[in-house]
Amino acid sequence: MKTRPRRALSLFLLCLGLAGLSLEALGEDAREPYDDFYCTTCHGADGRGNVGVQAPRLAGMEPWYLRRQLEKFRDGRRGTHPQDVEGRAMRPMATPLSDDSIDALVNWVGSWPQAAVAKTVVGDVDAGRRWYAGCSACHGADASGNQALGAPALAGQNDWYLLTQLRNFRLGYRGRHRADSEGATMAAAAQTLPDEQALVDVIAYLNTLAPPDTVAAGAANRHTQLQGN
Numbered sequence: 001m002k003t004r005p006r007r008a009l010s011l012f013l014l015c016l017g018l019a020g021l022s023l024e025a026l027g028e029d030a031r032e033p034y035d036d037f038y039c040t041t042c043h044g045a046d047g048r049g050n051v052g053v054q055a056p057r058l059a060g061m062e063p064w065y066l067r068r069q070l071e072k073f074r075d076g077r078r079g080t081h082p083q084d085v086e087g088r089a090m091r092p093m094a095t096p097l098s099d100d101s102i103d104a105l106v107n108w109v110g111s112w113p114q115a116a117v118a119k120t121v122v123g124d125v126d127a128g129r130r131w132y133a134g135c136s137a138c139h140g141a142d143a144s145g146n147q148a149l150g151a152p153a154l155a156g157q158n159d160w161y162l163l164t165q166l167r168n169f170r171l172g173y174r175g176r177h178r179a180d181s182e183g184a185t186m187a188a189a190a191q192t193l194p195d196e197q198a199l200v201d202v203i204a205y206l207n208t209l210a211p212p213d214t215v216a217a218g219a220a221n222r223h224t225q226l227q228g229n
């Protein structure tokens with residue numbers, strides 16, 4: 001990774017984000033270098049997720065879902081509930097983004113090749129498979145997602161992150177904003193899981209599914225982009 005020489009700049013950008021300042025105010029140069037230091041500071045080397053700061057894998061995420069979540073964080077439809085600790089950590093990263101910056105980020109992050117994640121959640125896979133029957137209509141039998149329904153891929157995502165999201169949807173920490181229709185859909189679906197054990201089991205089942213290879217072709221793009229650094 002090429003993060004090391006840029007650590008000072010990362011921290012600087014991080015502070016900017018926390019202060020809610022516009023990167024645009026600094027001119028095009030400051031906004032330009034969206035390479036592997038800013039998002040990966042939290043989201044981990046190669047965007048594979050970082051349990052230490054609870055930031056999930058971005059590498060392999062569908063570009064349409066990535067865009068929608070960045071817009072939700074920016075506009076306050078996600079990451080504003082007082083109990084949503086992780087969402088509130090992410091939100092200041094999105095508030096300074098212009099539409100153009102979001103386009104640039106989606107092109108860049110969306111081209112990262114799928115990264116394999118470690119599996120940490122252990123549960124009853126058979127019970128989880130039964131629970132997942134209620135999820136597959138939206139997320140797909142193989143959990144590869146369904147853009148038409150707005151449901152992202154779940155296979156291949158960090159299991160600890162999925163667990164937090166299911167808890168947050170059930171408790172109303174995510175998906176309660178009145179302009180978050182997809183979140184409301186999912187918050188209702190989360191109520192079909194009766195208890196913590198069901199959440200753990202459904203995720204244990206998801207851990208058995210292979211991640212969809214959404215952006216295999218993007219690997220080449222990224223390589224080219226990093227040449228210039």
Ligand code: HEC
Nearest residue numbers: 038039041042053054055056066069086087089090093105
């Ligand atoms: C200060 C640490 C931090 C930085 C820097 C950061 N993020 Fe995040 N991000 C998080 C955390 C923590 C979450 C988990 C939020 C939650 O649990 O709801 C997250 C969640 C996300 C999500 C939602 C993922 C999903 O599956 O719904 C996206 C998309 C995202 N970040 C994109 C980015 C991008 C792009 C950048 C760089 C511009 C970035 N993040 C920078 C901490 C960070």
Ligand code: HEC
Nearest residue numbers: 134135138149150151152162165166182183185186189202
């Ligand atoms: C009626 C359709 C529907 C059903 C059924 C459904 N979901 Fe979802 N799910 C969604 C949508 C739409 C989103 C995206 C929410 C957003 O945009 O914030 C989502 C998001 C999620 C997320 C967050 C992913 C991320 O990267 O942050 C998880 C985890 C999840 N669903 C798990 C499940 C599980 C487990 C079940 C079965 C108990 C299930 N879903 C059933 C529609 C559905």
